Amino acid sequence: MTMNSVAPRLGILASRVRFEEKSIMTALEKRGGVFEHLDPRTLSVAGGTTWTGPDFVINREVGHYRALYAASALECVGVTVLNTAAATHVSGDKWHTSAALLKAGLPTPATSLALTSDAALKALDELGYPAVIKPLVGSWGRLVTKVTDREVATAVLEHIEALPSPQAHIVYLQALVGKADRDIRVVVVGGEPLGATHRRGDEWRTNVARGAVSELCPLTDEITDLATRAAAAVGADIAGVDLIEDEEGRLTVLEVNDRVEFRGFQSAHPEVDVADRIVDLLLARAAS
Known part of the structure; x- marks a missing residue:
């Protein structure tokens, strides 16, 4: 134009x-x-x-x-x-995202919301270990903590209780998906997935900001469907949808980013001009 x-x-x-x-x-x-x-x-x-x-x-x-x-x-x-x-x-809020994904009938890792640390410990017993405790708002994998047992969870939750923000005391819990060394990032613009990348890192968090590398991932019909529906579920016209495979190879939607960073995606997809599509x-x- x-x-x-x-x-x-x-x-x-x-x-x-x-x-x-x-x-x-x-x-x-x-x-x-x-x-x-x-x-x-x-x-x-x-x-x-x-x-x-x-x-x-x-x-x-x-x-x-x-x-x-x-x-x-x-x-x-x-x-x-x-x-x-x-x-x-x-x-921008992990619980609101999970609620929207579940309402839309999309597969997502088992997730719980606890309003106190005591309730979080009980929820973790039901969810099972290992699990992940995440802040409701945050990016780049910061303050996302893997808890391997009740003792570790108790220590993490004690730190959470000491945080000054009342919102920080609301505990978002999620099951740790087996293949957490690699996830899939799909960039969606105007309801259309532009492509997908594997993000692979040396640790269980696969954020590019933490050193993960973006590699080309085939955009299958399943990935296209999940990413399109996930972006629509949160109402985002421009989105970075993160998917992850479980140990059986089933895809689930991990989260949706509304102000998506696409430098890693662009390096893996030089044929797609993300900025131009935006x-x-x-x-x-x-x-x-």
């Missing part, structure tokens, strides 16, 4: 301009697009007033709460945000 004199006002919301944000900006510039870089650290939105900024914004803010409330505030003054505040609310979606929404 070629930008013209009556093109809608476009924006990119980001406090950090990384590979992904630079790629999206470059893709827009190649189309002749004029856009505004909105930095959430200096952004304020007055409710009930006329907004004079961009009409269509790609949300690339790295911090979950700033991303969520910025999207909500912008939508309040009539801005179209990709992804929506609702999608960020669901996919810009395609933004311009299509702006033209509708």
